[in-house]
Amino acid sequence: MENTDLVGAEFDELRRLAHQKFGIIVPANAQSFLDSRLRGFMSMSGHSSVAELLHEARSDGREDLLINVVEHLSTNHSYFYREPAHFEFLAKRLLPELSERLKRDRSRDIRIWSAAAAAGEEAYSVVMAMREFFGPHYQDLDAGILATDIATAALRRGALGEYKSDLFRHMPPDWKQKYLEYLGDDTYRVIQAVRDDVMFRWLNLTEPLDKLRGRYHLILCRNVMIYFDDATRENLVRNLSNLLAPGGYLFIGHTDNPDHARIYLDQIQPAIFRKKAKT
Ligand SMILES: C[S@@+](CC[C@H](N)C(=O)[O-])C[C@H]1O[C@@H](n2cnc3c(N)ncnc32)[C@H](O)[C@@H]1O
Incomplete structure (x- = not known):
């Protein structure tokens, strides 16, 4: 019989590990929520107790x-198309500005x-928004997107590019026609040309980010x-601002606290920041 009930000390240990390795704060009142999540995980991983799971997770390698x-x-x-204000800004300000800059610098690279x-x-x-903006000229650009996360299963799903229809609810309807193909069973796949422009990689944002070219x-x-x-x-926002090109933008979530970003960047709109361009 599996013993998946989290006891206080195990819960504290899990919270400590999540914070130490990934900077994640697990709220103190999340024990029963975690308990049910862990049950799902342990039925797949074959661990028979949380203690056993923790012991193994702590070991080297x-x-x-x-x-x-x-x-x-x-x-x-x-x-x-989460947070439409970001996509409107992209289409009306960021991409026109970038397009001018690319022409001026005789460059094709969008990072x-x-x-x-x-x-x-x-x-x-974002790839779809760029294709909309540049139209046929998109083909002339080198505009790949790096997509990173710590969640390996999510990254695998991303590379596959298959999603249920409810995830497209907020997207402009004509994008659905252009950029998705229906696979049946309420599932759509992002078309190959769009998938080809996103590269998925594992990356922990709380570790030094110096391996990125910036x-x-x-x-x-x-x-x-x-x-x-x-x-x-604060540490993360400082690292991100160092990785921006002069005049580059940082989008954060509308419910993320903007205070740290304001230290390093100019705020342009709620949840939109910009690094000063070189004068
Ligand atoms: C709520 S999702 C946000 C996804 C997307 N950016 C959006 O706004 O819709 C949060 C993501 O952050 C990832 N995450 C949490 N801690 C992380 C860390 N230390 N490094 C990288 N990604 C992390 C999670 O795995 C999860 O996929």
Whole structure:
């Protein structure tokens, strides 16, 4: 008989690990919620008690197990065209500005990073927005998007690009016609041309980000900082601002606290920040 009931000390240990490894704050009142999530996880992983699971997750070389556990503690919920104000800004200001700059610099490179990308809903929406804006000229650009997360299952789903219809509810209807193919059983797949422009990678935002090349024209880091403590948020925003190109933009979630971003960047709109352009 499996013993999945979390006891206080195990719950505290899980909270500590989630915070230490991934900066995630698990609220003190989340014990029963965690308990039910862990039951689901343990029925798949074959662990017979939380104590056994924790023991293994703490051992060297089992980072993958810890990631799996934490994945089940945080939410990967996302959807296409989330926070429409960001997509309107993209179409009306950011992309026109960038397009002018590319012409001026005789460059074809557009560098965008969807940090905490979940299953790619955000990254694919941005590719679709770029295709809408540039039309046939999109083919002349080198406009791949890097999509990163710690949730390995979400990253795998993203690379597959298949989603149930409710995730497209907020997307402009004509995008659905152009960029999705129906597979049956209420499931759609993002078309290959759009899938080809997103590269999924595992990346923990609370670790040093110096392996990234930087100079991003846009970084989206939305609806993840709510899980982090204050120091982790500030550190992250500082790292992200260093990775932006001069004049590059950072989008955060509308419910994310903007205070830290204001320290390093100019606020343009709620949840939109910009790094100063070189004068
Ligand atoms: C609610 S989703 C946000 C998805 C998308 N950005 C959006 O706004 O719809 C939060 C994501 O943050 C990821 N996450 C949590 N901690 C992370 C960390 N330390 N590094 C990278 N991603 C993390 C989770 O795995 C989850 O996929």
